[in-house]
Amino acid sequence: MKHFLLVILLAILIHQGCFHIDVEAGNGFIRTRGVHFFLNGNPYYANGFNAYWLMYVASDPSQRSKVSTAFHQAATHGLTVARTWAFSDGGYRPLQYSPGSYNEQMFKGLDFVIAEARRYGIKLILSLANNYDSFGGKKQYVNWARNQGRYLPSDDDFFRHPVVKGYFKNHIKTVLNRYNSFTGIHYKDDPTIMAWELMNEPRCTSDQSGSTIQSIDRNHLLEAGLEGFYGQSTPQRKNLNPGIEIGTDFISNNRIPGIDFATVHSYPDQWTPHGPLYPKPCTQSLWAQFDTSFGESVHAYSVKTDFVNSVFVGSALLDMYMKVGEIEQGCTVFHEMPTRNVVSWTAIITGLVHAGYSKEGLVYFSEMWRSKVVCDSYTFAIALKACADSGSNEFFFSGQFHHDHVFKMWTVISAAMVFQELTRRDTVSWSTIIAGYSQEGYAEEAFEYLSWMRREGPKPNEFTLASVLSVCGNMAILEQGKQLHAHVLHVGLEETAMVRSSLVNMYSKCGSLKEASKIFDEAENDDIVSWTAMINGYAEHGCSQEAIDFHAGLVDLGFHYFNSMSNEYQICPSKEHYGCMIDLLCRAGRLSEAESMIKSMPFQKDDVVWSTLLRACRVHGDVDCGRRTAEKILELDPNCAATHITLANMYAAKGRWDEAANARKLMKVKGIIKEPGWSWIKVKDRVSAFMSRDQSHPQGEDIYSMLDLLVSKAQKPVLEIDPLLDDANH
Structure with a gap:
């Protein structure tokens, strides 16, 4: 689609009749003066x-x-x-x-x-x-x-x-x-x-x-x-x-009175739709070359004025030379740049790959990684293309790169573009694209790619199926999850730990606790992911005693692993390991132990661990521990709405109305407003989101009429809860 490939090149329209307003500096609005942008009286780029x-x-x-x-x-x-x-x-x-x-x-x-x-x-x-x-x-x-x-x-x-x-x-x-x-x-x-x-x-x-x-x-x-x-x-x-x-007519149309500046959109792949994903079409090359002499003049001027030392100017010059095929000149600009950012690194990698120097592009990508410059999704996309072109797919899955980096930094849009141009698609590439869609919540696309893989690609493995099962659970789409479970049984992957834990997680999140428990009980070897999924399932659906019973065994197992890290393997537990243990203790109701571990952990006590304990205090009704915990959080973030509301809820649940009122009054004094929670429902393959008292739906009047009818027919009275007593995390 055009939207994904749009490149905006902003340029003041060189036309003396352009609309112009003289304004006082400092009002924050962008203005034009001659052929420049200005912000608060200063040049704006x-x-x-x-x-x-x-x-x-x-x-x-x-x-x-x-x-x-x-x-x-x-x-x-x-x-x-x-x-x-x-x-x-x-x-x-x-x-x-x-x-x-x-x-x-x-x-x-x-x-x-x-x-x-x-x-x-x-x-x-x-x-x-x-x-x-x-x-x-x-x-x-x-x-x-x-x-x-x-x-x-x-x-x-x-x-x-x-x-x-x-x-x-x-x-x-x-x-x-x-x-x-x-x-x-x-x-x-x-x-x-x-x-x-x-x-x-x-x-x-x-x-x-x-x-x-x-x-x-x-x-x-x-x-x-x-x-x-x-x-x-x-x-x-x-x-x-x-x-x-x-x-x-770009020139005459932009001379219409009132137009302040012009934009240029570049779509090389749209203009040559039958070419490769990243073509170097003659149209764009000619277009750029037409003004290369002007670009060289700008380069000379930037050297004379020292503007060339700006990372923005240097990156623009580098990009210009690469796009017109002046690879050697572009590399020279890059190596002379005193500082480089993600734009300059991406420009040289892209220029090399487009010019057919894929392996050289990967060398620069490795150097970029070692320089600790944070890559973006486009950098990853062009590096993946270089892997495909040079037959070096193992580059991304070697020791220096991990799947989580790819998932976090490689957007699904870039992923799909690159994937569809791969000449060799193995199980890793199929599983990666499916996992990417699944982790971003695109269930329909994940299923489409899975179906495509079953038709034309290698057999899905446990990683592929676990990814799609995960999105079924997160989106609560039970029917599709059941169909996938049937496929798992057909291919014989139901005993693998990854698939089994994903099945437990999927059925638990979809509310089918009986089926989740059956899969968990039939497992020959328990793993921590399945334990956690089963516990969360019980807790989320109101089976608190079952969740606590499960946790009692899991906490002991967790401490065994935690202690063995330092005692047997000489590995110092990280902050994340402490966080996991604190979470285990909180879920099992062992709040005093959790509080002690937070205080004794050799790391900075951030709001994440304290918030974990606060939520547990609310669940288990420990108001005193909750008050101490809330004070710690508010020291770090005085205006945290969730903390104020959770504390008020805890006081109210114990009938301590004066303290609950004081907590709410403090929120008003500070001007803290809780963002309303949202829910969603799927009807006939269409998902609608709504909030309490929401009237934005086009059929809102009919919906409320039906709700009134249901309330009038209900045998039990319906109570309206004070919004301030709603769970802070709703």
């Missing part, structure tokens, strides 16, 4: 990335950590701008159900994205519509008008028909005037937003929508969203376009 999915993912509160992680990694690598969608029209989980009717849950997702970007110091470019059908696009707007009886023969009537244009202008007004539920700032007044983008890759442009934006918002920049193809204004350059008729 955009170094960005594209992530169309941010709002969509953030609309599910349980997935918001992925957005935070993306921004954290971007900020760590020096990125300053992110481009993302501010649209999703019609279809599944839309932002806009129909003209003027909006999904509040999705809008809150966009609110969160802007708030997190603000927290990590990243500016946003928000695109307002799509030229393509994905997420609705212009076609959805035209269909809305058609449903109202309008005769519109072409989807391009989006740009012409007054009704459709009115729909889009109303969407623009809604987004710009949106009040952010997290920051309390209207979008049009938020300096976190760098610019509005009229449309993702339009095939026609109009200044009317731009005028609508400027009539509401004079704070933010505006760009058109064009790809960068030459048109009639520069006919001598049209031969540099890919061999498709685009119908746009």
